[in-house]
Amino acid sequence: MKRIEAVYEKLKELSGENGASAIEIADALNLDRANVSKDLNRLCEEGKAVKGKGKPVLFTAAKGNKKEETILDKLASTNESLISAVKQAKAAVLYPPKGLHMLILGETGVGKSMFAGIIHRYAIEMKRMDEKSSFITFNCADYANNPQLLLSQLFGAKKGAYTGADADKPGLIEKANGGILFLDEVHRLLPEGQEMFFNFMDKGTFRRLGETEAERSASVLIVSATTENPDSTLLKTFTRRIPMIIRIPSLSERSLEERFNLISQFFREESSRLGRQIRVSVNSMRAFLSYHCESNVGQLRTDIQLVCAKAYAEFLSQDKDEIEISSLELPQYIKQGLYMETEHRQLWNKLIGINKRYCIFDETKETMLYDEEENNENIYEMIDLRVHELRSKGISSNELEEEMERDINDYFKSYIHSVNRKIDISSLENIINPEIIGVVEEIIRFSGESLGRQLSERVYYGMAVHIANSIDRIRKNKKIINPQLNKIRTQYSREFSTALDCLKIIDRLLDVSMPIDEAGFLAMFFVYDERDIEGQRKDVNIIVVAHGVSTATSMADTANRLLGAKHAVGINAPLEEKPEQVISRVREYLREANVSSDILFLVDMGSLTTFGKEVEQEFGVKTRSLSLASTLHVIEATRKAMMGYTLDEVYKDTYNVFSLIQNELTEEAEEDIQKLAIVTVCTTGEGSAIALKNMLFKQLQFDSSILEIIPLNLVGKESIYSRLRNIEKEYNIICIVSSFKLNTKIPQFGLKEVLKNEAAEKMQNLIDVESTYIKMGDTLANMLSTINGKEALKDIKKFIREIENELDIKMDTNILIGVTFHIGCMLDRIKAGNKLLEEFEDKEKFIHENKDIYNVVKKAAEFLNERYDIAVPDDEICYIVSFFNHKKYV
Incomplete structure (x- = not known):
């Protein structure tokens, strides 16, 4: 007897009226509970068992024959908001004789x-369509600017109907005969196309493009979709032929229960693709349940796929036993979902439970929740959540401690004793690898015994951050040099000897060979632990100035709490406050605090980077400024300042943290294309430049994640050129708006043109072209196999620009996309040694008729030949010429 059959028989025996749990059946049969749970869920799918609601889950044997659930029934059972849409879809498919056409909004x-x-799939289940019937998707937006090509794609074309139609071509309607043609973004279908469609929906007949006599017929159910209001974007004659209009609600309109079901479904799909279980921490589930998912279900699915892909990569590269997702590794925008109000947390608990640790997904289509008794370090995810939440409400430290203690007791009663036996590392786990934390705990224990005293928490925290940074440097083959090594060795011999033993611990536990210079740094942690940190007023002052209501103070508070001191100072800069006002408040603080020692400013404002010189003259102290303002930088700067490092040393080491992060992201950063910028220059003050910036925001359409408008105030010609060069280090400046002519090759527009809205069209074209290039990078990367797609894009861009300059033209954006993809595929094909797909027809005649353009393209192609060590043949040159010979330029 198969296992599933034995489970079924035992279920019938034990379930009775109330039902039996998986664990009861597993114990009775001496089987693994997980395997029994899988079999029970499979029996439910087959209609032989019924799964109860509540905890624990009870199963009963099904009575009689259970009616098979359709795919639409299953969808409605877990998505209450779709019940109406499901009913409409069923009615449309089943309506005699061949169903009703549908429009999905x-x-x-x-x-x-x-x-x-x-x-x-429902139509096939209900035998309204054959199993082999077609489901064809067509996005009307892909051909919206080429009506002839769009109609030929849909209805087909007769030979000679248009240039390039060298044979009879069937359309998608013919290919979809007996099935469904799905028209996505149907609002982009031109009126001519809508007219042809409503005639087809009326009569079931159509003609290919270019046909005038014989009519063709097809039986096709038209399902269309749009994001727009159909009353304003579609012809009335078109919508009247569509009797069934179905609306799909957005993710924000759906209940948390529905969202939980969607998340579970997507994780199960990924588990099925990977062929492995996926363990998702409860905090991760809560984050996915509540974060702002701007692009609806599609973004939710993509975000889950990306997180699973990252976890799978770590599973392979780090030889882990399981694919595991923790909230600490989620992108910040998803993690924001954790910081919700109490009523949201109550819904989390209702869906997931209070004491659950992980959701485990597998391809058995069942979510299993386990109480994990081991790996208690993960409890600190919850502590971190609560600390962030309470801090955001601005409560005092004492209230925070009391509230957090109550919350931990209520939330994790089963773990509280083990937590109390350990050092509270909740905040530190956000930025330090747990493996390193374990090593630091061992070092603290050993050093305390060796030195005969108990080390404070500030040593623990500071050492953890320091060792993490040091290991990063070593693994990136960067040197660690301690210029005070000999002084430390002789002056603090006992601490230095202990530090040398600590290096052996690191070597043994982390398999990292630390240089002896590192012992000097560790020794200073032990030395400074006995000093009165609060009394050392000559240490370098760390002042953080950052935009936002509480950005700077939050970073400073985090650093101070981690290091057990009150050293870093945060000064918040509300977005609406002018830089002059911020600087005035900084001055006021320096006077009130009677600051007399050196200062390191960590800022996110360009105007503050030059403020230091004014402070030096006014207060008689030395200053340095870094345009860095992350929590890690503040921690490192504060730590080094507390250890007595000089201003220059603190500045250098804090900057090196930035270098480490940069190196970590080098591979990814090198693939990115520079963000775009429009620079506005005014002679009448920065306020005028900002007003001009706001005007351009209204006139132009662009993605703010790709393009930024940067206002500049003219101080002098040399100054403006210097600032433009600095901006060009981070941005691709596509144009400048200025009241006077600058000596630069960057396109420029006069102030008068902008004020009269005469420059908007040209500027928009520049934005569209450059934005198109950026967005094509990922597409080319996926399309090409022999060459690097993103690197090729830069070369193609240079190639096209050279031709445009020589011909004094600007290509239309749609044509630009076509020629870029064509050249990319051409380079990939030639580099791989593949033959020409098709010879260019009447090549010699074409070259003769387009000799000037041909010569320009041929000359520009020399760059590609040299760059890729290839020879672009004349046939390919002709194909490229045909793009530049097009009449649509801007």
Whole structure:
């Protein structure tokens, strides 16, 4: 007897009226509970068992024959907001004789395409369509600017119907005969196309493009979708032919229960793809349940796929036993979902439970929740959550401690004793690898015994951050040099000897060979632990100035709490406050605090980087400024300042933290294309430049994550050129708006043109072209196999620009996309040694008729030949010329 059959028989025996749990059946059969749970869920799918609600989950044997659930029924059972849409879809598919055409409405990413696909599968289930029937998707936006090509794609074309139609070509309607044609973004279908469609929906007949006599017929169910209001974007004659209009709600309109079901479904899908279980921490589930998911279900699915991909990569590269997702590793925008109000947490607990640790997903289509008794370090995820939440409410430290203690007791009663036996590392785990934390605990224990005294928490925290940074440097083959090594060795011999033994601990536990210079740094932790940190007023002052209501004070508070001191100072700069006002408040603080020692400013404002010189003259102290303002930088700067380092040493070491982060991201950063910028220059003050910036915001359309408008005030020509050069280090300046002509090759527009809205069209074209290049990078990277797609994009851009300059033209954006992809695929094909796909027809005649453009393209191609060690043939040159010979330029 198979295991599942034995489980079924035992279920019938034990379940009775109330039901039996998986653990009861597993114990009775002496089987693994997880395997029994899988079998029970499979029996439910087969209709032989019924799964109860509540905890623990009880199963009963099904009575009689259970009606098979359709795919739409299953969708509605876990998505209450779709019940109405499901009913409409069922009615449309089953309506005699061949069903009703449908229009699906909903925001981008709500799942319109997925719903259309489910409709097709339902039609097959209900025998309204054959199992081999087609489901064809067509995005009307892809051809919106080429009506002839769009109509030929849909309806087909007769030979000679247009240039390039060298054979009869069937359309998608013919290919979808007997099935469904899904028209996505149908609002981009031109009126001419809508007219042809409503005639087809009326009569079931159509003609290919260019045909005038014989009519063709097809039986196709049209399902269309749009994000727009159909009353304003579609012809009335078109919408009247669509009797069934279905609306799909956005993710924000759905309940938390529905979102939980979607998240579970997506994790199960990824588990099925990977062929392995995925362990997701409860905090991660809570984050996914509550974060702001701007692009609806589509973004939720993509975010889950990306997180699973990262976890799978770590599983392979680090030889882990399981694929595991922790909230500490989630992107910050997803992690923000954790910081919700109490009523949201109550819903979390209702869905997931209070004492659960992990959700485990596998391809058995069942979510299993376990109480984990081991690996108690993960409890600190919860402590971290609570600390962040309470701090955001601005409560005092005492209230925070009391509230957090109550919350931990209520939330984790089963773990509180083990937590109390350990050092509280909750905050530190956000920035330090737990493996390193374990090593530091061993070092603290050993050093305390060796030195005959108990070390304070500030040594623990400071050493953890320091060792993490040191290990990063070593693994990146960067040197560690301690210029005070000999002085430390002789002056603090006992601490230095202990530090040398600590290096052996690091070597043994982390398999990292630390240089002897590092012992000098560790020894100073032990030395300074006995000093009165609060009394050392000559230490370097760390002052953080950052935009936001509490950004600077939050970073300073975090550093101070981690290091057990009150050394870093945060000064917040509200977004609406002018830089002059911020600087005035900084001055006021320096006077009130009677600051007399050196200062390191950590800022996120360009105007403050030059403020230090004014402070030096006014207060008689030395200053340095860094345009860095992250928590890690503040911690490192504060730590080094407390250890008595000089201003220059603190400055250098804090900057090196930035270098470490940069190196960590080098590979990714090198693939990124520079962000775009429009620079506005005014002679009448920065306020005028900002007003001009606001005007451009209204006139232009752009993605703010790709392009930024940067206002500058003219101080003098040399100054403006210097600032432009600095901006160009981080941005690709696509144009400048200025009341006078600057000596630069960057396109410029006069102030008068902008004020009269005469420059907007040209500027918009520049934005569109450069934005298109940026967005094509990922696409090319996925398309090409022999060459690097993102690197190729830079070369293609240079190649096209040279031709445009020689011909004095600017290509239309849509044509630009075509020629870029064409050249990319051409380079990839030639580099791989593949033959020409098709010879250019009447090549010699074409070259003769387009000799000037041909010569320009041929000359520009020399750059590609040299760059890729290839020879672009004349046939390919002609194909490229045909793009530049197009009449649509801007």
